[in-house]
Amino acid sequence: MGRQDKKGVFVALGEVCGKSAPPGRRAHQDCGDIGLKIGRDGIWCYQNSAIGRKPLVKLFASVLRREDDGQYYLVTPAEKVLVHVEDAPFLAVEMTIVGRGKQQRLAFRTNLDDVVEAGPKHPLTFRPEKSGSFTPFVLVRDKLKARLTRPVYYELVAVAVNEGKGEKRELGVWSGGTFFPFPVPPASRKS
Numbered sequence: 001m002g003r004q005d006k007k008g009v010f011v012a013l014g015e016v017c018g019k020s021a022p023p024g025r026r027a028h029q030d031c032g033d034i035g036l037k038i039g040r041d042g043i044w045c046y047q048n049s050a051i052g053r054k055p056l057v058k059l060f061a062s063v064l065r066r067e068d069d070g071q072y073y074l075v076t077p078a079e080k081v082l083v084h085v086e087d088a089p090f091l092a093v094e095m096t097i098v099g100r101g102k103q104q105r106l107a108f109r110t111n112l113d114d115v116v117e118a119g120p121k122h123p124l125t126f127r128p129e130k131s132g133s134f135t136p137f138v139l140v141r142d143k144l145k146a147r148l149t150r151p152v153y154y155e156l157v158a159v160a161v162n163e164g165k166g167e168k169r170e171l172g173v174w175s176g177g178t179f180f181p182f183p184v185p186p187a188s189r190k191s
Helices: 008-017 054-062 150-158
Strands: 029-038 044-046 064-066 072-075 079-085 090-098 105-110 115-117 124-128 134-141 144-148 161-163 170-175 178-181
Touching (some): 064 144, 115 134, 134 150
Parallel strands (some): 090 144
Antiparallel strands (some): 064 072, 072 079, 105 115, 124 134, 134 144, 170 178
């Protein structure tokens, strides 16, 4: 696929869609909903057909943005296309642990081979679930997060430590000099 710059994204998308990008578009012309979706499993689809070319998906992901309206878009200097995201745009599929305790560093590799180290610039966040458990995420860039896959979630829990004293003790993990406490299940909270 020739040049892989941001102008080439919609040319590539046009190839997937079977049409070419019209010339002379103004900045961020909204192309609307053309049927792009990122499934909970991290698979990118166009009109319910998986996009199987990883380099193409990586190219699309390079211009993926989450805007203030909470929606996801592919954005180039010329065009903008809506992308439906079922859960998170990326999956954290591998975790590397370096060090221990407060000096510990946790690095996560995404399904698209981005690597980020959890810390102040790439915080871990947790979505509490009805079951009393939680779903962990790591910020990849801007407002784009990766959901930790189940095996990585288990690895994360395995390196958890209790921090604090007395009733202020929290279970969580250290990375990049920051402590990330796990959410407390509602049944465990003291009234």
